[in-house]
Amino acid sequence: MLEESLKKKSVSAVIWSGVDLFARQGFQFIVAIILARLLSPEEFGTIALLYLFTGIASTFVDSGFSAALIQKKDISLVDESTVFWFNLFMGGTMTISLWFLAPWIARFYDLPELVTLTRILAFTIVINALGSVHRTLFNKSLNFKPIMKIGVVASLSSGLFAIYLANEGYGVWALAMQALLMSSVTMALLWWMSTWRPKWMFSFESVRNLFGFGGYLMAASLLDVTYNRMYTVLIGKLYGVGELGFYDRANNTKQIPVNLLSGVLARVAFPIFSAVNDDKEKLYKGVQLAVKGLMLINTPIMLGMLVTADNLVVVLFGEKWLPSVPLLQVLCLAGVFWPLHVINLNVLKAQGYSHLFFRLEVIKKVGGTVFLLVGILYYGVLGLAWSQVAFGVVAFFINAFYTGKHLNYGPWKQINDFMPVLLVSIIMAGVVYITKQYFEYSAMSMLINEVVIGVSVYVLICIVCRVKALQSLISLLVHR
Numbered sequence: 001m002l003e004e005s006l007k008k009k010s011v012s013a014v015i016w017s018g019v020d021l022f023a024r025q026g027f028q029f030i031v032a033i034i035l036a037r038l039l040s041p042e043e044f045g046t047i048a049l050l051y052l053f054t055g056i057a058s059t060f061v062d063s064g065f066s067a068a069l070i071q072k073k074d075i076s077l078v079d080e081s082t083v084f085w086f087n088l089f090m091g092g093t094m095t096i097s098l099w100f101l102a103p104w105i106a107r108f109y110d111l112p113e114l115v116t117l118t119r120i121l122a123f124t125i126v127i128n129a130l131g132s133v134h135r136t137l138f139n140k141s142l143n144f145k146p147i148m149k150i151g152v153v154a155s156l157s158s159g160l161f162a163i164y165l166a167n168e169g170y171g172v173w174a175l176a177m178q179a180l181l182m183s184s185v186t187m188a189l190l191w192w193m194s195t196w197r198p199k200w201m202f203s204f205e206s207v208r209n210l211f212g213f214g215g216y217l218m219a220a221s222l223l224d225v226t227y228n229r230m231y232t233v234l235i236g237k238l239y240g241v242g243e244l245g246f247y248d249r250a251n252n253t254k255q256i257p258v259n260l261l262s263g264v265l266a267r268v269a270f271p272i273f274s275a276v277n278d279d280k281e282k283l284y285k286g287v288q289l290a291v292k293g294l295m296l297i298n299t300p301i302m303l304g305m306l307v308t309a310d311n312l313v314v315v316l317f318g319e320k321w322l323p324s325v326p327l328l329q330v331l332c333l334a335g336v337f338w339p340l341h342v343i344n345l346n347v348l349k350a351q352g353y354s355h356l357f358f359r360l361e362v363i364k365k366v367g368g369t370v371f372l373l374v375g376i377l378y379y380g381v382l383g384l385a386w387s388q389v390a391f392g393v394v395a396f397f398i399n400a401f402y403t404g405k406h407l408n409y410g411p412w413k414q415i416n417d418f419m420p421v422l423l424v425s426i427i428m429a430g431v432v433y434i435t436k437q438y439f440e441y442s443a444m445s446m447l448i449n450e451v452v453i454g455v456s457v458y459v460l461i462c463i464v465c466r467v468k469a470l471q472s473l474i475s476l477l478v479h480r
Helices: 002-038 041-048 051-062 065-071 076-111 114-132 134-140 145-167 172-193 204-238 240-276 278-319 319-335 338-349 354-408 411-436 441-463 467-477
Strands: none
Touching: 002 145, 002 172, 002 278, 041 114, 041 172, 041 204, 041 240, 051 411, 051 467, 065 076, 065 134, 076 134, 114 134, 114 172, 114 240, 134 145, 134 172, 134 338, 145 172, 172 319, 172 354, 204 240, 204 354, 240 278, 240 319, 240 354, 278 319, 278 338, 278 354, 278 441, 319 354, 319 441, 338 354, 354 467, 411 441
16 A cells, blocks of 8 residues: 555656656746847856856755755654754855855956856855755655746746846846846745745754765765866866857756756655665666666657757757757767666665765766866867766766665666667667758758657657567556
């Protein structure tokens, strides 16, 4: 009975979380398309210079406590209130710190406008801290319906405001105000739609208990944010904001389907894996289904974007963004592995191995930083993109090795499960690439033609060859 209830709750969570991410990121993507036509690559690159600093500040605010609240089964109101006040204190501290660091950041990049931009974005840190526990409790209970509503309203309102400002000639400030309004609306709606309220209580014992698990995750998150956003500093400093704008556009475009799939998985998998972490058989089946299902969808999307990148960029963003095409193609190869990282790392977190999680992040990020520096210093911005592909392959084997050690589902078993999907996706991409050589229409007509051919070939081969991943997904939906 409990298993059936968890299954129904899990499927419902996947649906609502998917609707939330699809709707919110759909709005954001449409807004990004419009803004890309109104603003220049240099303006996008300018705001991207601050991603590293705001990312690090946000990580310090949470300190891994959100994951600790989800992983711990017997949390109390004291725990929840303690995390709230801790997050608020850290949010205020990080906001003030960024405020005073703003002149130094501006001098480092030799861009005076970064002083005000940094200070505007600094306020998003403390605003997000005010709603962090509310969001965490929604996630823990797998109640994603209110999060979906909040995401849609916040994305739509902030996006429309940014478009208005960009159209009025405010340039990069439109992007800054979009981020500020997004955080403000989200926080206000979280408080309005949640019945949870913090109490005037704080427990150092709760901090110690939660930080025992969350501290390792915080350190791992710091490494992850620093590594993933280090490109903003390297490209911005070595090659300028224009090149950074092209790379960031390629990276963000690749991340849209990746974030959608991985976002649903990260939200749902950790609470579900945590709920069954004492039943290895159920956990094994859940992880295996996640690998098959996510790769079934993500792999053809990534390889499809790779072969259609030229027409995709022109249709969505305009010809001024064509220099981002080769970057997008390479980054799509890296994007193939992304769901596997999320799955394997959530298995470790759910089983309470936060210390191992941290050690793995150290090993991977040290190696990844070497790849990144060699790539950009010797081969330029495109070399940096290739370093992400190398990192993706190495990180998968490292993460999956420990899933094999603790769950008997290692890298070769995972590869065996998604290899049919990978082969079908490669065939599909090859067919699309060959057929596009025989057509010369407008970019829009070419893109539509490529998508129709790609989807038809992929689905047809999966059905004819009876790919198990597709059968498993259909079976899950039929027996919902």
